[in-house]
Amino acid sequence: MAKGKSVTVYFCQNCGYESSKWMGQCPGCREWNTMTEELVDKKALSKAKISQESKETARPVSLSQIESRQEERISTGFGELDRVLGGGIVPGSLVLVGGDPGIGKSTLLLQVCQKLSEELEVLYISGEESLHQIKMRAERIGTFTKRLTLLCETNLDLIAGVMERHRPQVVIIDSIQTMYREEISSAPGSVSQVREATGVLMRIAKEKEIAVFIVGHVTKEGVVAGPRVLEHMVDTVLYFEGDRHAVYRVLRGVKNRFGSTNEIGVFEMCDTGLREVDNPSEVMLSGRPQGASGSVAACSMEGTRPMLLEIQALVCKSSFGIPRRTAAGTDLNRVNLLMAVLEKRVGLSLSSNDAYINIAGGIRMNEPALDLGIVLALFSSYKDRPVGEKTICFGEVGLSGEVRAVSMPRQRAAEAKKLGFEICVLPSVSMEAVKDVNGIQLIGVSNVKEAINLLLCGKIA
Numbered sequence: 501m502a503k504g505k506s507v508t509v510y511f512c513q514n515c516g517y518e519s520s521k522w523m524g525q526c527p528g529c530r531e532w533n534t535m536t537e538e539l540v541d542k543k544a545l546s547k548a549k550i551s552q553e554s555k556e557t558a559r560p561v562s563l564s565q566i567e568s569r570q571e572e573r574i575s576t577g578f579g580e581l582d583r584v585l586g587g588g589i590v591p592g593s594l595v596l597v598g599g600d601p602g603i604g605k606s607t608l609l610l611q612v613c614q615k616l617s618e619e620l621e622v623l624y625i626s627g628e629e630s631l632h633q634i635k636m637r638a639e640r641i642g643t644f645t646k647r648l649t650l651l652c653e654t655n656l657d658l659i660a661g662v663m664e665r666h667r668p669q670v671v672i673i674d675s676i677q678t679m680y681r682e683e684i685s686s687a688p689g690s691v692s693q694v695r696e697a698t699g700v701l702m703r704i705a706k707e708k709e710i711a712v713f714i715v716g717h718v719t720k721e722g723v724v725a726g727p728r729v730l731e732h733m734v735d736t737v738l739y740f741e742g743d744r745h746a747v748y749r750v751l752r753g754v755k756n757r758f759g760s761t762n763e764i765g766v767f768e769m770c771d772t773g774l775r776e777v778d779n780p781s782e783v784m785l786s787g788r789p790q791g792a793s794g795s796v797a798a799c800s801m802e803g804t805r806p807m808l809l810e811i812q813a814l815v816c817k818s819s820f821g822i823p824r825r826t827a828a829g830t831d832l833n834r835v836n837l838l839m840a841v842l843e844k845r846v847g848l849s850l851s852s853n854d855a856y857i858n859i860a861g862g863i864r865m866n867e868p869a870l871d872l873g874i875v876l877a878l879f880s881s882y883k884d885r886p887v888g889e890k891t892i893c894f895g896e897v898g899l900s901g902e903v904r905a906v907s908m909p910r911q912r913a914a915e916a917k918k919l920g921f922e923i924c925v926l927p928s929v930s931m932e933a934v935k936d937v938n939g940i941q942l943i944g945v946s947n948v949k950e951a952i953n954l955l956l957c958g959k960i961a
């Protein structure tokens with residue numbers, strides 16, 4: 501335990517803000533009741549004095565002298581995960597995988613171990629489950645080679661020793677909140693422990709070129725405990741999300757030093773572990789009601805991949821003074837804004853109506869390109885008139901009711917055609933970009949009213 505002089509410091513468990521006195525609200529992230537007391541050994545944490553020798557050996561290098569090398573990537577065996585990582589695992593990188601408990605982080609990483617251990621030395625370190633529990637999970641997933649080794653340990657100094665002696669190419673830490681260093685007196689999972697543990701892992705990862713995956717728990721606010729600290733220390737941050745009760749899971753890149761952060765990977769939880777979903781659009785649209793009002797197909801862009809989905813709206817008379825509005829799978833503020841646009845620009849009286857919006861399939865999408873779909877779904881439900889099943893739309897809606905351009909209209913229209921849609925409604929300014937997409941009727945609209953007249957007031961079926 502801590503030697504030397506310990507001081508009491510208060511840390512915000514949400515963002516890692518440090519303060520010498522307790523506060524009800526964290527000045528860093530404005531969360532309430534997140535400051536907790538921790539004993540910190542100032543001596544252990546204070547930077548060691550820089551020796552004269554290292555002062556003399558440190559030399560800057562000219563950028564042009566550095567040899568560029570093609571960063572080799574290790575494929576995880578999951579195309580969906582490789583895409584989110586930016587093309588595979590970069591040796592020596594630190595990847596944080598966050599997510600709610602029970603979402604499937606351990607399962608995903610064990611499956612990654614299974615594939616990687618066919619060729620590489622992989623070490624799976626668990627601080628949460630016993631060897632037998634891991635074995636039970638592994639039996640559901642399939643067969644493993646001898647190159648995967650397991651270690652149940654939470655003491656980070658011992659783990660560091662094992663990593664340095666065995667030199668695996670890939671290490672999984674499940675989870676960072678269970679790891680501790682003896683020098684730090686606060687409990688495992690506290691900000692100073694999590695920060696210190698990640699620092700140690702980062703040093704080993706960079707020095708020994710070991711790729712390290714860290715599992716991080718998400719607290720109820722939707723962030724990994726002691727998380728912001730962790731997020732900017734690691735190279736890549738991935739969040740595994742989805743409804744625990746639905747089978748589909750989305751792996752989303754939030755930060756990536758070696759690739760784009762817009763990409764998502766879609767997985768399905770089966771009885772033998774996670775399975776990749778190659779054509780999420782088809783899955784998202786399966787089971788769409790036929791001829792129902794309030795259901796509109798729309799297209800969202802996730803990185804380089806268009807994803808078609810169904811927006812559902814239900815507008816009904818409110819029985820209370822204050823109407824209820826909820827949005828599942830999308831931003832409620834955005835929905836409120838679009839309802840105001842409908843009210844003012846189209847003349848729909850929604851103030852005494854409840855409105856519920858849902859993105860079918862339990863997936864979260866926040867792209868502005870869904871605006872047009874949401875507006876049409878709301879209008880369709882209000883008037884109880886269905887939008888054609890073979891019609892799809894995308895476009896951002898502005899406050900004056902104008903339909904604005906969105907990125908990559910060509911890819912969206914092409915994906916809609918691939919999935920058998922016959923009519924695609926899009927911003928008129930994007931018409932030029934999609935003119936070489938054949939086999940689907942393309943209609944440009946410049947404002948919401950035009951789109952509504954066209955699709956819901958009988959101009960086309």
Ligand code: TYD
Pocket residue numbers: 599600601602603604605606607608637640641769770771772773774
């Ligand atoms: P787990 O990987 O333990 O979640 P985390 O590490 O994120 O807390 O996920 C376990 C959940 O997945 C659990 O509810 C059981 C389910 N599951 C399956 O449905 N099929 C399987 O093959 C496995 C291994 C787990």
Ligand code: MG
Pocket residue numbers: 605606607628674
């Ligand atoms: Mg787990």
